Amino acid sequence: MNRLAPASVTETMTATTPRGAAPVPVRTQRVAPRGWGSHRTISAALRAASNGSVISVAPGVYHENVLVDRDISIIADREHGGVELVGADGPALVSRGGTVEVRGLAVRGSGSGAAVQTSAGTLTMVDCEVSDGWLEADGYATPVLRGCRVHSVIGAGLRVHGDAKVEALGCAIEGVDGDAVVVGQSARAGLRDTVMLRPSGHGVALSDRAFVELANCTVAHTGGVGVHVDRQARAVLRESKITDTAGDAIQLVGGALDSTVAEQDPCTVEATGTTIARSGAHGLSVHGAAHAVVRECTVNTVAKSGLIAEAGGRITADDCTVSGSGSTALVARGARVEAADCTLSRAGANGVFLDGAAHVTLRRCIVSGSSFSAVHLAGEAVAELDTCTVAESPQHGVRVTGQAMVRMTGGRVEHAAMSGVQVEETGDATVRHTTIEHAAVGIRVQTPHRPLFEDCTVGATTQAGMEVAAGCGPTVRDSRFTDSEGAGVFLDRDSRATIEDCVIRDSKGSGLVVWDGARPTVRTLRVERSGKNGVYLATDAAGALDDVTITESQFPAIFVGKGARPRFRRCHVQNTDRDLNVLDGGEPTFVDCTTNDVRAVSMPATTAVARLLVSEPGGIAAPAPLSTDGSEVDDLDDLLRQLDDLVGLARAKHDVGTLVRLMQMVKRRQQAGLAPPPLSRHLVFAGNPGTGKTTVARLYGRILNALGMLARGHLVEVDRGMLVGEYVGHTAPKTQAAFRRAIGGVLFIDEAYALVPAGQSNDFGQEAISTLVKLMEDHRDQVVVIVAGYPDQMGRFIAANPGLSSRFNRTLTFDDYTVDELVEIVVHHAADHEYEVPTATREALVGYFSDSAGGQRSGNGRFARQVFQEMTERHAYRVADLDEPTKEQLSALLEADVPEPAHG
Numbered sequence: 001m002n003r004l005a006p007a008s009v010t011e012t013m014t015a016t017t018p019r020g021a022a023p024v025p026v027r028t029q030r031v032a033p034r035g036w037g038s039h040r041t042i043s044a045a046l047r048a049a050s051n052g053s054v055i056s057v058a059p060g061v062y063h064e065n066v067l068v069d070r071d072i073s074i075i076a077d078r079e080h081g082g083v084e085l086v087g088a089d090g091p092a093l094v095s096r097g098g099t100v101e102v103r104g105l106a107v108r109g110s111g112s113g114a115a116v117q118t119s120a121g122t123l124t125m126v127d128c129e130v131s132d133g134w135l136e137a138d139g140y141a142t143p144v145l146r147g148c149r150v151h152s153v154i155g156a157g158l159r160v161h162g163d164a165k166v167e168a169l170g171c172a173i174e175g176v177d178g179d180a181v182v183v184g185q186s187a188r189a190g191l192r193d194t195v196m197l198r199p200s201g202h203g204v205a206l207s208d209r210a211f212v213e214l215a216n217c218t219v220a221h222t223g224g225v226g227v228h229v230d231r232q233a234r235a236v237l238r239e240s241k242i243t244d245t246a247g248d249a250i251q252l253v254g255g256a257l258d259s260t261v262a263e264q265d266p267c268t269v270e271a272t273g274t275t276i277a278r279s280g281a282h283g284l285s286v287h288g289a290a291h292a293v294v295r296e297c298t299v300n301t302v303a304k305s306g307l308i309a310e311a312g313g314r315i316t317a318d319d320c321t322v323s324g325s326g327s328t329a330l331v332a333r334g335a336r337v338e339a340a341d342c343t344l345s346r347a348g349a350n351g352v353f354l355d356g357a358a359h360v361t362l363r364r365c366i367v368s369g370s371s372f373s374a375v376h377l378a379g380e381a382v383a384e385l386d387t388c389t390v391a392e393s394p395q396h397g398v399r400v401t402g403q404a405m406v407r408m409t410g411g412r413v414e415h416a417a418m419s420g421v422q423v424e425e426t427g428d429a430t431v432r433h434t435t436i437e438h439a440a441v442g443i444r445v446q447t448p449h450r451p452l453f454e455d456c457t458v459g460a461t462t463q464a465g466m467e468v469a470a471g472c473g474p475t476v477r478d479s480r481f482t483d484s485e486g487a488g489v490f491l492d493r494d495s496r497a498t499i500e501d502c503v504i505r506d507s508k509g510s511g512l513v514v515w516d517g518a519r520p521t522v523r524t525l526r527v528e529r530s531g532k533n534g535v536y537l538a539t540d541a542a543g544a545l546d547d548v549t550i551t552e553s554q555f556p557a558i559f560v561g562k563g564a565r566p567r568f569r570r571c572h573v574q575n576t577d578r579d580l581n582v583l584d585g586g587e588p589t590f591v592d593c594t595t596n597d598v599r600a601v602s603m604p605a606t607t608a609v610a611r612l613l614v615s616e617p618g619g620i621a622a623p624a625p626l627s628t629d630g631s632e633v634d635d636l637d638d639l640l641r642q643l644d645d646l647v648g649l650a651r652a653k654h655d656v657g658t659l660v661r662l663m664q665m666v667k668r669r670q671q672a673g674l675a676p677p678p679l680s681r682h683l684v685f686a687g688n689p690g691t692g693k694t695t696v697a698r699l700y701g702r703i704l705n706a707l708g709m710l711a712r713g714h715l716v717e718v719d720r721g722m723l724v725g726e727y728v729g730h731t732a733p734k735t736q737a738a739f740r741r742a743i744g745g746v747l748f749i750d751e752a753y754a755l756v757p758a759g760q761s762n763d764f765g766q767e768a769i770s771t772l773v774k775l776m777e778d779h780r781d782q783v784v785v786i787v788a789g790y791p792d793q794m795g796r797f798i799a800a801n802p803g804l805s806s807r808f809n810r811t812l813t814f815d816d817y818t819v820d821e822l823v824e825i826v827v828h829h830a831a832d833h834e835y836e837v838p839t840a841t842r843e844a845l846v847g848y849f850s851d852s853a854g855g856q857r858s859g860n861g862r863f864a865r866q867v868f869q870e871m872t873e874r875h876a877y878r879v880a881d882l883d884e885p886t887k888e889q890l891s892a893l894l895e896a897d898v899p900e901p902a903h904g
Helices: 042-048 260-264 636-645 650-671 693-706 731-741 765-778 791-798 802-807 819-832 839-852 861-879 887-891
Strands: 011-015 024-031 053-057 060-063 066-068 072-076 083-086 093-103 106-108 114-126 129-131 134-137 144-146 149-160 165-169 172-183 188-192 195-197 204-206 211-215 218-222 227-230 234-238 241-245 250-253 267-272 275-277 284-287 290-295 298-300 307-310 314-318 321-323 330-333 336-340 343-345 352-355 359-363 366-368 375-377 382-386 389-393 398-400 405-409 412-424 428-432 435-446 452-454 457-461 466-468 475-477 480-484 489-491 498-505 512-514 521-528 535-537 544-551 558-560 567-569 572-578 580-582 589-591 594-600 683-687 715-718 746-749 784-789 811-814
Touching: 024 042, 042 053, 042 066, 066 072, 106 114, 114 129, 149 165, 149 188, 172 188, 172 211, 204 211, 204 234, 227 234, 227 267, 250 267, 250 290, 284 290, 284 314, 307 314, 307 336, 330 336, 330 359, 352 359, 352 382, 375 382, 375 405, 398 405, 405 412, 412 428, 489 498, 498 731, 512 521, 521 731, 535 544, 572 580, 636 650, 636 693, 650 693, 650 811, 683 693, 683 791, 693 715, 693 746, 693 784, 693 811, 715 731, 731 765, 765 802, 784 791, 791 802, 819 839, 819 861, 839 861
Parallel strands: 024 053, 053 072, 060 083, 066 093, 072 093, 083 106, 093 114, 106 129, 114 134, 114 144, 129 149, 134 149, 144 165, 149 172, 165 188, 172 195, 172 204, 188 211, 195 218, 204 227, 211 234, 218 241, 227 250, 234 267, 241 275, 250 284, 267 290, 275 298, 284 307, 290 314, 298 321, 307 330, 314 336, 321 343, 330 352, 336 359, 343 366, 352 375, 359 382, 366 389, 375 398, 382 405, 389 412, 398 412, 405 428, 412 435, 428 452, 435 457, 435 466, 452 475, 457 480, 466 489, 475 498, 480 498, 489 512, 498 521, 512 535, 521 544, 535 558, 544 567, 544 572, 558 580, 567 589, 572 594, 683 784, 683 811, 715 746, 746 784
Antiparallel strands: 011 024
């Protein structure tokens, strides 16, 4: 055995010095329990040691309380045994300043309180063991732990407070009766390659404004939460594992949302590449003013929800996987969640559940294999699903209840045992460019709202492609329903659906079923290869069906039940045995309808019938000659009288009158066999909102119809949103669909300059303009296009495409209404609703409109209509107090009914 030198012997060590400097001898103090060292105790050696000295401690057990307050190194000589420091009362080791290094010691406390305590300076502990008391750092201490083990502690393993900063590398904190790591106040802790095992409380607990970073760490087998973050604390987790926790794996509890401090400085967790597994509660929970950001993380086999945000909490997830959760994979209650490129699979309840005023955005996510509905919305929640896949649900793919709202764009819903998308109670939905396949019912609508389904593909359903419940009225556009075992689209009792530019194909039942009392509006529908009827109208059904093509139905193409009174216009039946079956009491109306290759024809014959055949959504079919029977054509003189009766608009009315005379002359020249002069019927309407542009456009179309220049003269009003798609390839079909609806009439494009946003040369609006220019050329005798908007903006629109200037060479200017004209508008509305406007009231209106001049609403016909409405409300309030008002009192609008001017 190598013995220590006699007590009188001293040795020197060479301290680390800067390069080129002379070595500085460092004095070593030796400690041994039986006289073989310079000192019997470490405290004695410390009293004899100078600043920078090294204290070498021989094997043995030292019962003392050591205080260090200067630069000292305490090194255990463990070649022949261990060195153990046992605190008699209070901390065994206290560091209060300087740079202190402790290497190889086993430090034991007294069983309660701290075993090691540091409040200033830097305490570095290497290969040490701390037990029977926690390691505590406070004040401005900066302790460093390397390869240390803290165990068998009551209270906490590592406790950090004040402004202390702790680093732990390759350490183990285990077997703690309490929390393994506690960090509070403004303290900071950085843990790398460290494990926290078997604490009876939390693995890591943060509060106040504390900060912790865990890198490649493991928190496991906790009696509480794995990582608990409270108040304004922050935690960063990188490549770590949180497993086998009795509570949540990661839990954030922020302050109340009405707290300004909490909202400006919420508690946060940022986790990257972290694994959460086998928690006894939630994987990640966020409550109150707190925000968790998780990237490339995995949440697997947790007892409750994988990710849950409540009461204003926020979760941002990117490229994460949540699988095998005992309850719902993702929950948001009155909270916000944004997730991108995430997979939520095999949930014990829903894949996604939203409630309260939650707002969730999912982009390119996959929700599959849930035990209940894949995505369930309740309360007033709003969900935005962008290019997501929702699959393999034993209930619904997406279910919207309460007052919730879902917006879906792109993506797929598939393999739902019940409905692909279901909207019920007072929920609402906007679903665009989405594919719904392999469900019992593709879309089911059971809400009084009017959800929108646009450019959707619904296929391979075991029941109906779409079901609309009694009294409901969704809008369906540019969509396809194929391969349904039941009806393609079923509209239940008293429903009011709108169906435009759609295709129903290969349904085993009837293509379109309109049940008792339902009254749909159908425009441009193609029904192909139905197993039963193409269109089935039950008892007392009605509605308007325009431009419907039915082909190859196995039963009669159209079935009309008892008391049904539908109106069919420009419909076409082809390649069927029988076109029509009408029960006694059915009274269908057919206008300009035709058949082709039908063995038994029953539809009433029409004169010189022609129609626009329905094509696939997005395409324009070649039109046949137009009807010339003169039915439903307005009287030209009556239309011109209506135009002249419009208040104001002197310049616009004069220009329309000039155009009418020009077109009458063109018609006479044609009748005389003379060539017509060049004529462009397309117009620019320049004027502020509310100056009568739409009204004049509607009359213009009817006038052209009366002149025989347009087949129908109807008005189709659109804006940018109805022409421009959200993705590449969607704009041209939308523009074509709108143009197709206007065949034979007027296409009115309001705020047309919105198609060319200033400074955005690559906007999809340019594609809409190019498509529009080509369609105007291909169908120049069948459609009139009117573009409208602010006068100072329309020039920019016309200059956006060379083809526009040659087609729009005439501008009609709509001046703002004068004060007298605004009064006259009010008087006209009053007369239409059987009200009287005495002279005194008119004078009061002059004063009111004069006082409002220069405001945002002045000179606006819509403003005048609003004033009239407000006057009727004030009149009703005034007359309600009269016991038995006379007819004159019920109809006279007095000065008191004129609103007060809103100055400033």
